[in-house]
Amino acid sequence: ALANIDTKIDLGARREDIGTHSNRKFAESTSVSKIDGPSRTQVCLRAGQGVGRTQDCYMFSEDDGDALVGRTVAQLQLNADEFDVLPPHFDHETLKELEDYGWANVLSDYGKYPASFKRVIPFLFAQLVYHWHEGKLATLLPAAHPLFQQRIFRERGLIDRL
Numbered sequence: 790a791l792a793n794i795d796t797k798i799d800l801g802a803r804r805e806d807i808g809t810h811s812n813r814k815f816a817e818s819t820s821v822s823k824i825d826g827p828s829r830t831q832v833c834l835r836a837g838q839g840v841g842r843t844q845d846c847y848m849f850s851e852d853d854g855d856a857l858v859g860r861t862v863a864q865l866q867l868n869a870d871e872f873d874v875l876p877p878h879f880d881h882e883t884l885k886e887l888e889d890y891g892w893a894n895v896l897s898d899y900g901k902y903p904a905s906f907k908r909v910i911p912f913l914f915a916q917l918v919y920h921w922h923e924g925k926l927a928t929l930l931p932a933a934h935p936l937f938q939q940r941i942f943r944e945r946g947l948i949d950r951l
Contacts (some may be wrong), residue, residue: 820861835859871908876912877919883951884911895941918951 835858
């Protein structure tokens with residue numbers, strides 16, 4: 790793919806230094822080097838690499854190990870209190886209320902999004918609601934941001950109840 794980019798385009802680095810391998814290698818080496826971090830096997834499995842022909846038959850990825858690798862790649866502190874806190878999310882009752890209200894009433898053009906993205910919207914919306922109630926959203930985004938033009942922010946009844 791890099792060979793198809795016009796050589797006149799400045800990529801900000803030498804072309805031979807650009808590649809996805811270096812990003813993956815950094816993630817792997819920093820994860821494995823953490824004290825009390827994920828095991829080498831967990832990191833290899835998460836990176837989609839084998840751990841050896843014999844071990845591949847017996848070593849399988851578990852959700853906990855995958856989450857641990859993801860958090861270490863994100864450079865989260867393993868011993869911080871925030872490390873084992875779940876991200877903002879809605880309980881089943883609130884999700885049912887939102888489904889009944891209709892996601893199209895929350896997010897304009899909801900019907901145009903692919904099903905794969907629609908599955909993510911409740912999690913993204915939970916983040917917005919959380920930051921809205923924490924008072925951080927207004928400090929992160931300018932008042933004229935298109936997000937604030939969405940119905941959910943113009944008619945605040947629903948977001949204030951959540």
